[in-house]
Amino acid sequence: MASQDREPGRYELRDPDVRLMLQVRDDDAAAFEELMLRYQHRVLRVLEHLAPNRSEAEDLTQEVFLRVFRARKSYTPDSKFSTWLFTIVHRVASNARRNQARRRESQLPATPSGQVAHGGMEQLVQATTGSMPSRVMAKVEMREIVRAALTHLNPRQRMAVLLNKFEGMSYADIAETMGVSVSAVKSLLSRARVTLKDVxxxxxxxxxxPRSENGSGPWSPL
Amino acid sequence: MSTPSPELDERLQADLVAYLDGELDAEQARRIERLLYSHPGVQEEVRKLEASWDLLDELPQTHVDERFTRTTVELVIDQLSGQLQSQQRSLPRQLRRRWLAWSLLFGLTAFATVVALDSLWFARQRRMLEQVPLLLRLEQYEEVRDVRFLKQMVEQNLVPLVPEPPAEGDSPPRSNQP
Known part of the structure; x- marks a missing residue:
């Protein structure tokens, strides 16, 4: 199976997005736009749970597509397009996290309000649900609780969960995307799911x- | 936090999650199914894992508006035009470099040609200078008329092959004077 996957042209035949990316490699602007339309919401969805806020996630999504465009000339169809794309997503998110950590080191300690924004789940839920009808409120509350539960995971666990849950990636694809072994992915996902269950x-x-996780924002260090 | 059953160590937890994700081979999956059948505690653990996992479906779908797509495309176009501009800026420099290289090559070739021609001309001049003593005594040699006799005279130093250099202050020899 693995040897079949490594066959040259295999992904070109099987994956229409690989064919689109090959057109992008040949400077086809329409193909790039088509790829963006197919993937931008998927990339943004993952990055929304890795970045501190929506605006930052949008910036990172644009950075991802800029990198895709810059890398077009060296693109070779060695894997599924989504695997290649999310490898870039993973790198962009990791770089952003490192930069954020460096900035944080060089700044004063976080203010209490900053901590609330990242981890104060109850305040967050109260702020978003204060003036809503009860059924809508319950839905919004549940979303915020689930979103906050994800912040209990470390960034690598979160990335594995997002790729598995939202992208439906197999352990092998996640391993390729994150540059780790399949057994490492199995361990990451197992710990992440046990944490989510407990929270x-x-x-x-x-x-x-659930209890809030003060100071454990999306960019929290590993 | 829930207290796991004695069997629920980290390895089993990982296998349960992999079972839920359909990542186990047939043999491992059968082992987990036997375990589920015989251990209600394991069954409960799997149910909780599934329930919390399903809650992630409640997260809102991400919507991307047209503005976002347009901005990203504009960013890419900006970058592309930036690349083109920098290529255009570097073009005169490339042309200048290429012109300089050709000039240098041409100069070197011309110099080599001059040196080669010059050395050929000097060789010819040297050969002619070597013949000067002979020319200076040509009239005397012609008077002998017999080459064998002349050779003998030269061998016996009766006739010098090369004219003696003039003494300091003397005027240069004039062969056409008696």
Missing amino acids: LEPYLAQGRR
Whole structure:
């Protein structure tokens, strides 16, 4: 199976997005736009859970597509297009996290309001649900709780979860995207799912809001 | 946090998650299924893992508006035009460099040609200068008329082959004077 996957032209035949990317390599602007339309929301969806806010996630998404465009001449169809693309997403997110950590080191300690923005789940939920009808409020509250639960994962676990859950990637594809072994992915996902279960269990069982994870924002170090 | 059953160590947790993700081979999957059948605690653990995982589906879908697509395309176009501009800026420099290289090559070739021609001309001049003593005594040699006799006279130093250099202050020899 693995040897079949490495066959030259294999992905070109099987993956229409690989064919589009090959057109981009030949400076076809329409093909690039088509690829963007197909993938931008998927990339943004992943980066939204890795970046501190939507605006930062949008900037990173644009950075991803700029990199895709810059790398077009050296593109070779050695894997599925989505695997190649999310490898870039992973690198962009990792770089951004490192830069953020460097900036944080050179700045004063975070203000209490900053901590609330990242980890104060209850304040966050109250702020978003204060003036809404109860059913809508419950839905919004649940989303915020799930979103906040993801911040309990370290960035590598979160990346593995997002690729597995949202992109439906196999362990092998996640391993290729993140540049780790399949057994490492298995371990990352197992720990992540156990953490999610532990954090969300009180909410599932009794409707209680889980404890907040102060100081563990999306860019929290590994 | 839940306390895992004695069997629920980290390895089993990883296998349960991999089972839920369909990442186990047939033999490993059968082993997990036997375990699920015989251990209600493991069954409960799998149910909780699934329930919390399913909650992620509640996260909102991400919408991307047309403005975002347009901005990204504009960014790419900006970059492309930036690349083109920098290529255009570097073009005169490339042409200048190429012109300089050709000039240098031409100069070197011309110099080599001059040196070669010059050395050929000097060789010819040297050969002619070597013949000067002979020319200076040509009239005397012609008077002998017999080459064998002349050779003998030369061998016996009766006739010098090369004229003696003039003494300092003397005027140069004039062969056509008696």
